[in-house]
Amino acid sequence: MEAEFPVVQYISPEGQLNADYAQTYDRQHLMLSYENMLKARVFDRKAVNLQRQGRIGTYAPFEGQEAAQIGSAMALETSDWMFPSYRDHAATLTFGHSLMNVLLYWAGRVEGCMPPEGKHIFPPSVPIATQIPHAVGAAWAEKLKGRTGASIVYFGDGATSEGDFHEGLNFASVFHAPVVFFCQNNGFAISVPVSRQMKSKTIAQKALAYDIPSVRVDGNDVLAVYEETKKALDRARKGEGPTLIEAVTWRYGAHTTADDPTKYRDQSLSEEKRVEDPLTRVERMLRHNGDWDEEWAQRVSEEMSDRVDNAVKDMEQYPAAEPTFMFDHIFETPTWHIREQRDSIERKEG
């Protein structure tokens, strides 16, 4: 099966553009991709530090997965729908989520779930795989309304063991929904390696059963991810139905800041994986082509660092959560239970 689903790669880890795709070299686009990845990495490292300083709660880092999230998110159009999981802030930020809101969410504030006006970005799904059918439904609705919007849904390798994954794929297939299933196969579901999660050699092959086209792509290759996602979205928009993309990547660090990866894997493995790093390979390629600008990269990194610091300030100065807020959005019109319970809190504080 691995032979039937070869890993599509545009840029090699050494920074060489595969001859088949030579015409796709677009300096502007690659620089922007790199910029987005660099920004995401700066954000991610800062977020891990913020957690260590106790300024946000448990955090799910994505270092190593920048190309998968950013290459795919860059292929979206504003009218599309994004259904992320808890690790996909690089994707949501690229699609237009605000830094402050992402931080607010990890600081234990539900207000952080709110995407900017006009962007269909769903709150990160915490229970595994449960967002997959939602993406199918939203895509189906676009089709029913005669629009060209598509859904993209992010999930991990572990998620493909849940029933919701299979039900989502089946519905998408039956109703020919314009949805892109985007799996980041990062090697582990907390402590369980893919080899123990499933006997199938690839995730891409799971689409066969549902008669859905699928592709295995080098998830550390931002260009390959972008191009393959774009193809899938174009197919969706043309009414050609769903696609499953398996982006093969690696999570360098812990599952979350509450987890200790040395319990279940040799972390030197993660260091070895650095040779395939998504940022390094684009840098190498830009260097080859004489397009690399060290000062520019430095500047992007510093500017992002300042932007994150400012967002942290905004997050920390965000008006303190009112205890009564938890009652505000349970129903459109609060029931008597909620009115009474809300009053009881207010009375105590008054």
Next chain:
Amino acid sequence: MGMNTLQHQPSETNAKPVGQTEKMTLVQAVTDGLRTMMSEDEQVLVLGEDVGTNGGVFRATDGLINEFGDNRVVDTPLAEAGIIGTSIGLAMNGFKPIAEIQFLGFIYPGFEQIVTHAARIRMRTSGRYTVPMVIRAPYGAGIRAPEIHSDSTEAFFVHLPGLKVVAPSSPYDAKGLLIASIEDPDPVIFLEPMKSYRAGREDVPVEKYTVDIGKANVVKKGEDVTLICWGNMVKPTMEAAQKAEKEKDIQAEVIDLRTLYPLDKDTIVQSVEKTGRVVVVHEGHRTGGVGAEIIGLINDHALFYLRSPIERVTGYDVHVPLFALEDHYLPSIDRVYKGIQNVLAY
């Protein structure tokens, strides 16, 4: 309050263990209970997400894979319906599976299997097949966990016929009740209070012992008011009781239910007959919560002993908020204290 101020009442059927003890946290007591039963009975299996090499995200199964191997401590694929569904099959065919669900908030994909199968097989086969399995799940708010990790939806399970629901609050009870649950011939949902996992240590017998399912523990005796609680709520309830004693000379009797289904009717009724006033404390949502059932039980069996309406101090009818607000959701010492004052002032 140190954990060891709780007094464990051995029930009539359980002799108090005499042998050696060790200081353990609640989560260590769970591990010890699992180890005890796995050593004794080859049919006992542990399965779930990350329970093997990783020893569980809370370390509840730490080291067991080294002792018992990966056929008996099994890292499963990430699928709760699969974990619970296959456990049902294993249980019907001679094994005693103990399924770990990582957080109670993630049990819902497996809910179908619990409701329509685990709870009914005995009835549907007129006893030909049974499901002697345990589902363990950490539950409750107050540890700044991410979204959905803090649910306290025990009421779903208490509502179902065919299931027993156990919720220890101390290391001693955790081990004894877990062993009793594993030995129970029917499916048991074993709820582990996450916030109490490492809240303190107490002496736990090294030997095998059981704490009876269905027996509550009177952790503090008193004449004036009965406080009924379980799991993570025992601690704030005890503190409120102590505050009431110190400040108002109110003698509260505190009952740690330990089992939510079946409820210990006798202990509840006897206490209500003595005090005539009741406060029920739980962190699950108020409407349709277990508190409502306890009040129903008291109405049925001790109505005329009541000297005031029963007070409920509970979580609200809202989703457990993210951690910036979770302390406002949870019943606090002050809210319990206010509940005590209300029933006494009536």
